[in-house]
Amino acid sequence: MNEAAGKVAPFYAVELNRIANERQRRGLPVIHMEVGQPSAGAPAAAIEAGHRALRDCPQGYWESGALAERLAHLYRERYGLPVDPSQILLTMGASAALVLTIAVLFARGARVAVPRPGYPAHRNVLHALGLVPLELDCGSETRFQPTAAMIRALDPAPAGLILTSPSNPTGTMLPEAELRAITAACRERDIRIISDETYHGIIYGPRAHSMLEYGPDAVVVNTFSKYWCMTGWRLGWAVVPAPLVDVMRRFAGNLFLVPPTLSQHVALAAMDHAAELDGHVATYATNRRLLMAALPALGITHIAPADGAFYLYADVGHLTHDSLQWCRDLLDATGVALNTGKDFDSVHGGRFIRISFAVSTDETAQAIESLGRWLEARKRA
Amino acid sequence: MNEAAGKVAPFYAVELNRIANERQRRGLPVIHMEVGQPSAGAPAAAIEAGHRALRDCPQGYWESGALAERLAHLYRERYGLPVDPSQILLTMGASAALVLTIAVLFARGARVAVPRPGYPAHRNVLHALGLVPLELDCGSETRFQPTAAMIRALDPAPAGLILTSPSNPTGTMLPEAELRAITAACRERDIRIISDETYHGIIYGPRAHSMLEYGPDAVVVNTFSKYWCMTGWRLGWAVVPAPLVDVMRRFAGNLFLVPPTLSQHVALAAMDHAAELDGHVATYATNRRLLMAALPALGITHIAPADGAFYLYADVGHLTHDSLQWCRDLLDATGVALNTGKDFDSVHGGRFIRISFAVSTDETAQAIESLGRWLEARKRA
Numbered sequence: 223m224n225e226a227a228g229k230v231a232p233f234y235a236v237e238l239n240r241i242a243n244e245r246q247r248r249g250l251p252v253i254h255m256e257v258g259q260p261s262a263g264a265p266a267a268a269i270e271a272g273h274r275a276l277r278d279c280p281q282g283y284w285e286s287g288a289l290a291e292r293l294a295h296l297y298r299e300r301y302g303l304p305v306d307p308s309q310i311l312l313t314m315g316a317s318a319a320l321v322l323t324i325a326v327l328f329a330r331g332a333r334v335a336v337p338r339p340g341y342p343a344h345r346n347v348l349h350a351l352g353l354v355p356l357e358l359d360c361g362s363e364t365r366f367q368p369t370a371a372m373i374r375a376l377d378p379a380p381a382g383l384i385l386t387s388p389s390n391p392t393g394t395m396l397p398e399a400e401l402r403a404i405t406a407a408c409r410e411r412d413i414r415i416i417s418d419e420t421y422h423g424i425i426y427g428p429r430a431h432s433m434l435e436y437g438p439d440a441v442v443v444n445t446f447s448k449y450w451c452m453t454g455w456r457l458g459w460a461v462v463p464a465p466l467v468d469v470m471r472r473f474a475g476n477l478f479l480v481p482p483t484l485s486q487h488v489a490l491a492a493m494d495h496a497a498e499l500d501g502h503v504a505t506y507a508t509n510r511r512l513l514m515a516a517l518p519a520l521g522i523t524h525i526a527p528a529d530g531a532f533y534l535y536a537d538v539g540h541l542t543h544d545s546l547q548w549c550r551d552l553l554d555a556t557g558v559a560l561n562t563g564k565d566f567d568s569v570h571g572g573r574f575i576r577i578s579f580a581v582s583t584d585e586t587a588q589a590i591e592s593l594g595r596w597l598e599a600r601k602r603a
Numbered sequence: 604m605n606e607a608a609g610k611v612a613p614f615y616a617v618e619l620n621r622i623a624n625e626r627q628r629r630g631l632p633v634i635h636m637e638v639g640q641p642s643a644g645a646p647a648a649a650i651e652a653g654h655r656a657l658r659d660c661p662q663g664y665w666e667s668g669a670l671a672e673r674l675a676h677l678y679r680e681r682y683g684l685p686v687d688p689s690q691i692l693l694t695m696g697a698s699a700a701l702v703l704t705i706a707v708l709f710a711r712g713a714r715v716a717v718p719r720p721g722y723p724a725h726r727n728v729l730h731a732l733g734l735v736p737l738e739l740d741c742g743s744e745t746r747f748q749p750t751a752a753m754i755r756a757l758d759p760a761p762a763g764l765i766l767t768s769p770s771n772p773t774g775t776m777l778p779e780a781e782l783r784a785i786t787a788a789c790r791e792r793d794i795r796i797i798s799d800e801t802y803h804g805i806i807y808g809p810r811a812h813s814m815l816e817y818g819p820d821a822v823v824v825n826t827f828s829k830y831w832c833m834t835g836w837r838l839g840w841a842v843v844p845a846p847l848v849d850v851m852r853r854f855a856g857n858l859f860l861v862p863p864t865l866s867q868h869v870a871l872a873a874m875d876h877a878a879e880l881d882g883h884v885a886t887y888a889t890n891r892r893l894l895m896a897a898l899p900a901l902g903i904t905h906i907a908p909a910d911g912a913f914y915l916y917a918d919v920g921h922l923t924h925d926s927l928q929w930c931r932d933l934l935d936a937t938g939v940a941l942n943t944g945k946d947f948d949s950v951h952g953g954r955f956i957r958i959s960f961a962v963s964t965d966e967t968a969q970a971i972e973s974l975g976r977w978l979e980a981r982k983r984a
Contacts, residue, residue, distance in 0.1 A: 223850075225710045232853045259663050272657050272865075276650060281835040282640055314695045314837060317859050321702070329606045330711050330733035346857035352711035352733045454662040454864030456695060456837070469604075472613045476727035478698050482863045483835030484653075 226349040231568075233342060234546055235561045241550065242559040253581060253589045256549070256559035258390060258533070260451040260580040264488055265498040268452075271491030275484055283479060285312055286486040292493050293459060300422070301432045309462050311470055314481045316420050316445035316458040317343065323441045323460055324351055324382075326473050327414050332381035337368045339535065339566035339574070341390045341418065356380050359569070366392040366526050366535065370403035379411040385433060388421040391566045391576040392535040393528025398431055405436040415440040421531035423449030424503050426510060430530060439463050446485070448531075449499060450492045455485040502580075506532045509579035509586040516590040520597055532580040535563065539573035541597075549575060555599075556592040607730040612949075614723060615927055616942045622931065623940040634966045634973075637930070637940035639771060639914070641832040641961040645869055646879040649833075652872030656865055664860060666693055667867040673874050674840055681803070682813045690843050692851055695862045697801050697826035697839040698724065704822045704841055705732055705763075707854050708795050713762035718749045720916065720947035720955070722771045722799065737761050740950070747773040747907050747916065751784035760792035766814065769802040772947045772957040773916040774909025779812055786817040796821040802912035804830030805884050807891060811911060820844050827866075829912075830880060831873045836866040883961075887913045890960035890967040897971040901978055913961040916944065920954035922978075930956060936980075937973040 238256040246252045254261070263269070290310040297305040313319040320343070328334060330352040336344045338357040345355035356376065358368045366389060373383065385404070387396040396404070408415050417433030417440050433440040445458035458481075462470045492499070513534055517525060524537035542548040546562040553559045563574025579586055619637045627633045635642070644650070671691040678686040694700040701724070709715060711733040717725045719738040726736035737757065739749045747770060754764065766785070768777040777785070789796050798814035798821050814821040826839035839862075843851045873880070894915055898906060905918035923929040927943040934940045944955025960967055 223710065224707055227707065227850050227854075230850075230853050230857055233856055236856060257664070263662055269657060273654060276653050276657070281644055281833070283638070283834050314699070314863075315860060318695070318699075321858050325731050326605055326608065329604065343857045346853075350706050350854055350858060452662070453664050454861075456860075456863045469608050469611075472611050472727075473608075473731055475614055475617060476611055476724045477702050477731060479696060480835075480837075482695075482837045482866060484865060485863060 224350065226352070229349040230346045231342065234565045238549055238553060238559055238561060241553055245553070245557060251557045253558050253585045255578045255581060255589060256561045258448070258578055258580075259453050260448065260502060260532070261582065262451045262502050264450065264452045264455070265492050265495035267495050268488045268492035272484060272488045275487035279483070279487065281483045284483040284486065285480050286490060289486050289490045292490060296493070297432070297434070297461070300429070301435055303432060303434050305434070305461055306464070308467055309464060311460045311462050311474055312481045312486065313458045313460060313474065314478055315447065315456045316418065316443045318478050319443040319458045319460040320344070320416070320418070321347055321351070322470065322474055322477060323416055323443060324348065324353065325477065326466065326470055327416070327441065328353055328381050334382040334384060335368070335373070335376060335380045336384045337366070337386070337389070338569065339366060339391055339563060339571065341386055342565050344384045344386075344418070362524065362526065365394040367394055367396050367400070368404070369400060370407040373404055373407040373411070373413065379413055382414045382416060383408060384416045384418060386418040386420070388425070388430065388528070388530030390421065390531060391533050391563065392526035393421075393531040393533045394526050395430060395529040401431055401433065402436050405433070408437065417442045419444045420448055423499070424506060424532060425530040426507055427529050434461060441466070446489045446492065449503070450489065451499065451502060452485070452489060452492065455482065455488060457481050457485040457489050505583055506579060508583050509581065510534070512583070512586050512590060513577065513579060516594070520594050532578055534577045534579065536575055536577065537573055538575050543572050545572050545575050552593065552596060556596050558589045558592050605731065607733070610730040611727045612723065615946045619930055619934065619940055619942060622934055626934070626938060632938045634939050634962060634970045636959045636962060636970060637942045639829070639959055639961075640834050641829065641883060641913070642963065643832045643883050645831060645833045645836070645873050646876035648876050649869045649873035653865060653869045656868035660864070660868065662864045665864040665867065666861050667871060670867050670871045673871055677874070678813065678815070678842070681810070682816055684813060684815050686815070686842055687845070689848055690845060692841045692843050692855055693862050693867065694839050694841060694855065695859055696828065696837045697799065697824045699859050700824035700839045700841040701725070701797070701799070702728055702732070703851065703855055703858060704797055704824060705729065705734065706858065707847065707851055708797070708822065709734055709762050715763035715765060716749070716754070716757060716761045717765045718747070718767070718770070719950065720747060720772055720944060720952065722767060723946050725765050725799070743905065743907065746775040748775055748777050748781070749785070750781060751788040754785055754788040754792070754794065760794055763795045763797060764789060765797045765799060767799040767801070769806070769811065769909070769911030771802065771912060772914050772944065773907035774802075774912040774914045775907050776811060776910040782812055782814065783817050786814070789818065798823045800825045801829055804880070805887060805913060806911040807888055808910050815842060822847070827870045827873065830884070831870065832880065832883060833866070833870060833873065836863065836869060838862050838866040838870050886964055887961060889964050890962065891915070893964070893967050893971060894958065894960060897975070901975050913959055915958045915960065917956055917958065918954055919956050924953050926953050926956050933974065933977060937977050939970045939973050
């Protein structure tokens with residue numbers, strides 16, 4: 223057995239999602255704010271392209287050169303970055319891109335720093351692949367993000383650092399100056415950066431910067447799941463520094479072969495329909511404003527300053543130190559499904575909740591009302 | 604960098620496939636017998652189900668309970684085995700099932716035995732995940748399969764053994780008595796068996812036995828790619844012993860999340876259309892007969908006795924000791940693309956070729972004719 227098997231935790235979000243789905247099957251209403259999944263699907267025109275590809279194209283092993291080119295173009299459009307299509311490695315979701323990148327970059331037993339709170343699969347994949355996650359305790363004073371000072375203080379230097387900006391669960395972004403400083407610190411200390419840019423495209427303020435603007439030797443992982451609303455299509459990619467392309471392709475061919483063929487057709491079409499997708503982001507922005515206005519009035523005042531993604535990470539330590547049970551109770555009483563911070567932070571997570579607002583604005587308003595009534599009733603109880 | 608990076612080899616099949624595709628783009632004819640991919644696609648009715656699901660079903664994260672149940676039923680139908688649907692773990696192809704199984708079962712640095720010749724991803728995934736593949740030299744005297752005696756002779760005992768029956772590249776199957784004996788040897792020595800049953804369903808003689816009939820503690824990996832002709836859909840599964848279900852699910856959730864949603868809909872429909880799929884197997888059987896009759900007349904007499912899969916593995920050591928160059932030359936001269944044995948056997952593979960006959964019978968006949976003319980011309984040259 224893998225000696226780290228006990229360290230790979232299940233997602234509480236999955237448990238809460240299961241309870242929510244059972245509730246729904248019993249005919250009770252549910253608002254799904256527990257999982258990181260847009261309630262919208264891929265653009266209608268992309269689904270049409272899917273029908274056409276299903277009718278006209280063979281569904282054999284395939285890597286879409288056109289999609290790699292289109293993604294390389296995205297880096298020019300979004301960030302002004304020259305990326306060659308050969309540097310784009312299509313993968314089965316950001317998950318496979320991450321597994322692949324970690325498997326290639328590090329020797330077994332190496333230490334890789336990850337922010338806490340952070341996406342649990344980052345530390346769990348490190349455990350699963352025989353590496354040692356080094357959690358960086360990131361509190362509200364640094365916007366729940368690591369700093370160059372934290373990186374410099376690590377002794378000995380880790381082999382790698384995984385960054386997520388905007389972050390899951392907090393939605394906070396690393397400021398440009400900090401991105402620059404972190405890159406410099408990592409370069410000095412020979413720390414390889416993996417930048418998980420899953421939430422780029424879902425931004426509420428100034429544009430997101432790619433780590434590649436500062437550190438061209440970083441590996442970027444990304445996905446069609448979030449901005450493009452294509453979770454179940456399982457398609458992502460890595461942007462690979464030229465010197466690593468050959469070894470990454472060799473590993474990809476052995477570990478995974480190629481990503482799903484039809485998903486590549488659909489994604490290519492989806493990339494031409496930004497208007498529909500930006501409409502979803504506008505909905506998230508409205509939902510975010512509603513929540514940011516309403517939660518303080520309900521006594522939830524410590525909320526991470528989310529610059530992007532579709533999450534609010536809120537401190538509910540004045541209400542509970544067991545936010546998993548709190549979420550179960552809320553779901554049971556109201557049908558509003560949120561997630562516990564324990565998925566993201568094994569130390570302080572019991573004081574936190576994550577609210578995913580990639581739902582409709584009506585649902586957001588209903589959730590606020592239900593939460594308010596429930597909190598009021600608990601106060602009286 | 605992963606210290607084993609240099610040991611993870613690229614597939615020669617991919618190189619030969621690239622040359623073949625370039626040739627095709629230049630308008631020259633090609634017969635693709637270099638890759639392990641059926642030339643047919645999923646059943647027509649399954650594609651129709653795909654259109655329906657694309658129209659009517661959300662394409663979010665999803666695990667099909669119905670598909671797990673249908674697969675559990677397959678083990679009752681095919682092998683008379685009681686498998687609970689909870690033991691079926693749906694994955695992104697057999698590739699992800701294998702990565703997952705290896706990541707869960709073994710401590711880093713553990714030794715895992717694999718037959719040589721064998722599917723290259725088996726040993727390469729072991730390298731990539733920090734394990735040590737232990738190649739078992741399997742020649743024609745044991746039908747290119749390992750034996751219980753070989754397992755017993757390993758000192759110290761390895762932590763695991765990967766079996767593939769029918770084998771890729773040879774198509775040979777382990778006889779029932781040997782399956783039983785290997786299971787006993789592994790049980791005695793506490794060796795965990797991973798059984799890659801990718802080619803079950805494509806059998807030319809007596810039915811294939813699942814390793815689970817003998818060793819219920821084995822992990823079986825399988826895929827919709829081959830019998831169901833769904834390569835580009837990237838859907839496979841693992842059958843997991845009950846005590847491992849929890850840890851396998853935790854790893855799967857972290858490493859991969861879930862497999863593609865639409866693929867699950869299509870696969871479920873495909874499972875009801877065995878007649879169309881068995882028709883393809885009948886074509887392979889015809890192609891196999893043609894090749895087995897024709898090759899000896901062309902001087903290729905040492906062919907592995909393929910019981911299943913859609914490969915012939917032939918010794919061409921009397922013609923070349925560099926079968927990669929030989930395949931390049933054949934492709935260049937005739938458009939017939941075969942694969943070198945070097946993908947499967949780094950020691951003796953230069954004497955071998957693998958012929959994938961999952962093509963039409965017309966193509967098979969043409970390939971035989973072209974190969975014959977080419978060999979004749981070379982003899983005269």
